[in-house]
Each structure stands twice: as C-alpha cells, then as structure tokens.
Amino acid sequence: MSDEISAGVHFPADDQGRRSTTTTTRGVLADSVRGVDPELAQRIDDTGDWRKDYVDHVHDVTAASAGSADRAARIATDGLASMRRRMVLVDAAGDEVPLEAAELTMPTGSAPFGTESVRGTAEPVTRLRVPVDGREIEGEELRGQLGAWVDRGIVEPSFAAAVAEVIDHPEWLALPGHRALLVGAGAEMGPLETLLSWGADVLAIDLPRSRAWRYKKGLASRGAGTLTFPVDAAGDSGADVIHQPGEVLEWVRRVGGEQPLAVGMHAYADSGVHVRVSAAVDLLMDALTDDDPHTALAWLATPTDAFVVPPDVVAESRRRWAARGLALKGAQGPLRAMGRGRLFAPAYRGTREGQPGIADVLVPQQGPNYAIAKRLQRWRGVAAEGSGQRVSFNVAPATWTRSVTKNPVLGAAYGGAHHFGVEVFQPETVRPLMAALLVRDLVRETPQREHPEELFSDAAAHGGLWRVGYEPKTALGVAAVAGLPGSLRRRVRG
Numbered sequence: 054m055s056d057e058i059s060a061g062v063h064f065p066a067d068d069q070g071r072r073s074t075t076t077t078t079r080g081v082l083a084d085s086v087r088g089v090d091p092e093l094a095q096r097i098d099d100t101g102d103w104r105k106d107y108v109d110h111v112h113d114v115t116a117a118s119a120g121s122a123d124r125a126a127r128i129a130t131d132g133l134a135s136m137r138r139r140m141v142l143v144d145a146a147g148d149e150v151p152l153e154a155a156e157l158t159m160p161t162g163s164a165p166f167g168t169e170s171v172r173g174t175a176e177p178v179t180r181l182r183v184p185v186d187g188r189e190i191e192g193e194e195l196r197g198q199l200g201a202w203v204d205r206g207i208v209e210p211s212f213a214a215a216v217a218e219v220i221d222h223p224e225w226l227a228l229p230g231h232r233a234l235l236v237g238a239g240a241e242m243g244p245l246e247t248l249l250s251w252g253a254d255v256l257a258i259d260l261p262r263s264r265a266w267r268y269k270k271g272l273a274s275r276g277a278g279t280l281t282f283p284v285d286a287a288g289d290s291g292a293d294v295i296h297q298p299g300e301v302l303e304w305v306r307r308v309g310g311e312q313p314l315a316v317g318m319h320a321y322a323d324s325g326v327h328v329r330v331s332a333a334v335d336l337l338m339d340a341l342t343d344d345d346p347h348t349a350l351a352w353l354a355t356p357t358d359a360f361v362v363p364p365d366v367v368a369e370s371r372r373r374w375a376a377r378g379l380a381l382k383g384a385q386g387p388l389r390a391m392g393r394g395r396l397f398a399p400a401y402r403g404t405r406e407g408q409p410g411i412a413d414v415l416v417p418q419q420g421p422n423y424a425i426a427k428r429l430q431r432w433r434g435v436a437a438e439g440s441g442q443r444v445s446f447n448v449a450p451a452t453w454t455r456s457v458t459k460n461p462v463l464g465a466a467y468g469g470a471h472h473f474g475v476e477v478f479q480p481e482t483v484r485p486l487m488a489a490l491l492v493r494d495l496v497r498e499t500p501q502r503e504h505p506e507e508l509f510s511d512a513a514a515h516g517g518l519w520r521v522g523y524e525p526k527t528a529l530g531v532a533a534v535a536g537l538p539g540s541l542r543r544r545v546r547g
Contacts, residue, residue: 084135207476
C-alpha cells in the first residue's frame with residue numbers, strides 16, 4: 054500500500070483522490086477566525102498564492118487573537134475543531150473517517166509492541182548546569198548569565214526568574230511525581246538527554262531508525278534515569294505515531310504506570326508530514342487526557358512565529374529603534390528608500406503606546422505547513438490550559454540545529470543575526486534551559502492569566518527577536534548577506 058493510502062493520519066482526499074495540503078491548511082486557518090472575524094476568514098479563503106500570502110494571514114490571525122481573552126480561546130477551539138473535521142484517519146482497508154469521529158484502537162490482526170528499557174549507570178546530576186561558550190556554569194554564575202541575557206534583551210525577565218527557581222529547587226530535576234512521555238524523543242532541541250542525566254523516568258516514541266536508537270540507548274546508558282521504548286515483532290525499536298497511532302496508544306496505556314504522564318510533543322517533519330504528526334499527537338493527547346485528567350502536556354514554541362507581546366516589549370523595541378547611531382541611520386536610510394520601506398522597518402508599526410504588540414517573526418522559507426503545524430500545537434496548548442490542564446509551552450531561542458544549517462537562507466540569516474542584536478544559541482545550551490522550564494512548569498501552581506497568549510510570552514527566550522528595533526523579516530535579507538561567508542564555511546565543514 055502506498056504512503057498516500059497507508060493506514061494512519063492523512064490529509065483528506067478530494068473527488069480525484071488528491072490530498073491537498075494547501076486546501077486543508079488554508080481552510081483550517083480560515084475556520085479558526087470565522088466566528089470572530091468573518092472578513093479575515095474570507096480573505097484567507099480567497100488567497101491566490103497561499104505559499105506567499107500565508108505569512109500575512111498568520112500575523113492577522115494572531116492579531117485577532119490579541120483582541121480579547123474570549124477571542125483567543127474561540128480561535129484556538131475553532132481551529133482545532135476544523136483540523137479534526139478535515140484531517141482523517143485511514144484504516145488498513147483504506148477507509149477513512151474524520152479525526153473528530155475516530156477512535157484509536159489496536160487494528161485487527163496487529164501485534165502489540167513489546168517493551169525494552171535501558172537503565173542509566175551514572176549518578177544523577179543534582180544541580181542545574183548549563184554549557185555556555187564551552188564551559189558548564191551553575192549557581193551564581195548561571196544567575197549572572199541570565200541577568201546578562203535579560204539586560205541585552207535576549208530573554209524575558211520572566212525566563213530568568215523561572216530558571217532561577219530551578220536553581221533554587223534542584224529536587225525538581227528528576228521530575229518528581231511525573232513520568233515523561235516524549236514523542237519525537239530524538240529531537241535535537243528535546244529534553245531527552247537532560248532528563249536522563251537528572252535521573253528522570255522517560256518513555257520514548259520515535260521513528261524506528263536503528264542508528265538513531267543506538268544513540269538514544271547510549272544516552273540512557275550513560276545517564277542516570279530510565280529509558281523505556283516500544284519494540285516491534287521484528288525486534289526494531291521505535292514506533293511511527295502517524296501510521297500506528299492505535300498501537301502507540303495501546304503501548305502507552307500498558308506501560309505508563311501509576312504516575313501522571315507529562316506528554317512532550319517534540320516531533321518534527323518536513324512539508325505536510327509535520328501537520329500530520331501534529332494531528333496524530335493531538336489524538337494521542339486526547340486519549341491520554343481522557344484516561345487521566347492529571348496528564349500534563351508540553352511543547353516548545355519556535356521563535357520564528359507571530360506572538361502577542363506585552364507593552365513593555367514594544368516600548369523597549371521602540372527605544373532601541375530611536376537609539377540607533379547617526380552613522381547607522383545614515384547607512385540604512387538609502388537602503389530603506391531603495392526597498393520602498395521594506396528594509397529595516399521599525400517593529401510594531403501601528404501599535405498604540407501602552408498596548409500589546411504582534412512580534413512578527415515568521416520566516417517565509419519555513420513554509421505554510423510548518424506554520425500551521427505549530428499553530429495547531431499552540432491552539433491545543435491554549436485550549437488545554439483553558440480547561441484547567443497543566444501545560445508547558447515555552448518559546449525557545451533561535452538555535453543552531455541541523456534543520457537550520459541545512460537551509461542555506463536560514464543558515465546565512467542566523468549567521469548574520471548578531472549584527473542586529475539577535476543571539477543564536479548552541480543546542481547544548483538550550484536543552485538544559487528548556488528542560489528546566491519544563492520541570493518548573495510541572496511543579497508550580499497553575500498560573501492565572503489575563504489572556505491565553507501569555508502562555509507563550511511568559512518565560513520566553515526569543516534570542517532578542519522580540520526586542521530588536523527592526524521588524525526581523527525586514528532585516529532578514531541583509532543578515533543573510535552578512536552571514537553568508539560563515540554559512541558557506543559551516544556547509545563545507547559539514
């Protein structure tokens with residue numbers, strides 16, 4: 054059976070049997086705002102060049118969400134409902150049903166997964182340690198580094214305060230009271246290695262690729278926790294949540310244990326597969342939450358998206374724009390004129406003083422499927438927290454991951470980002486910092502928010518993208534030119 058009609062989560066087929074990502078993702082985004090802004094929904098419906106115009110539409114949907122807490126909650130609920138109406142679950146016979154009507158069960162004749170575990174041999178790391186510039190820092194030195202990042206506008210003050218809480222409470226590191234379930238466990242930005250070093254108990258779902266699993270098992274053996282994972286009848290480690298969602302759910306239910314699960318969604322895929330895996334994990338989260346309402350949900354937010362940010366962020370960005378030196382203003386003036394205002398534009402144009410703004414950091418090169426996949430995850434986080442569920446959803450900074458370095462435009466732009474006050478982090482620095490936020494989110498009191506979008510602005514580490522004076526995408530091309538030599542050197546070394 055071809056991948057187009059294989060069992061699992063898919064885009065719906067039209068009358069000719071084609072499964073269009075554009076029709077579905079555009080429809081989902083339009084449906085999300087149809088109940089609060091019908092004119093915006095119609096503009097999205099009427100989009101002629103979806104791959105180009107989606108950037109402005111996602112910005113506008115974010116702005117619509119900023120209008121009120123009720124609007125934000127409605128957009129999240131309606132967007133998720135549209136995804137579940139449109140995306141389908143296909144069975145082994147090729148029959149499909151919308152996700153809203155699907156039940157995750159073991160397919161007839163399928164063999165259940167076996168289970169293997171790897172127990173670590175090291176002593177648990179009992180203090181938060183973060184590699185920075187080739188050295189591991191902790192305690193007061195780490196606090197000083199957090200303060201320096203805040204002073205430079207690289208992270209929000211609430212991020213520094215949250216990490217400081219973990220410094221003060223090292224007993225949180227081993228994830229007491231929870232068992233982690235990581236989907237996409239091998240993700241470069243994921244918390245697997247860090248949690249295992251802290252002594253946590255981790256269930257792992259990832260694709261059955263032998264070399265990648267050898268690496269994960271090695272991490273577990275060198276760590277202090279326990280890694281537990283599914284094994285198929287042929288002895289291969291791993292599972293495919295898109296094509297085997299019922300089998301994965303059956304395995305998790307069987308091995309999950311009595312402690313509440315903290316389900317982390319870290320899976321990434323190219324093109325429309327990213328939307329499919331996000332929808333499949335949403336199904337899994339639904340079922341596990343129905344099993345146990347104390348199930349916690351966790352994601353990482355990409356900094357290259359559109360976010361509602363507090364008024365103080367807008368004010369700081371404007372201060373930085375005004376504080377540019379005369380030489381810089383003089384050099385940028387002709388470029389702005391040549392680009393008809395599309396180069397070096399000030400951030401948060403049109404935002405009234407004292408009002409929240411929209412940090413527009415969408416990168417067109419990542420494509421609409423990526424943007425909608427991340428939006429589905431964000432909507433689920435808003436809806437889950439709104440229903441009283443424990444949620445961890447933190448913005449991670451721009452990071453030198455493999456997915457960035459293989460994209461020549463992004464790699465070059467990241468290489469030149471420091472010229473514009475943006476810091477790109479190394480993965481080994483980001484992983485323990487974001488894992489620290491995760492454990493803190495799982496033990497703290499449930500926050501009371503005035504607006505659902507605060508789920509993302511609270512404790513954000515955006516690398517400076519929110520507080521720079523420029524609208525980031527208007528400096529992207531210049532940053533790419535400045536960073537091109539370094540990008541070429543990295544690609545040659547790679």
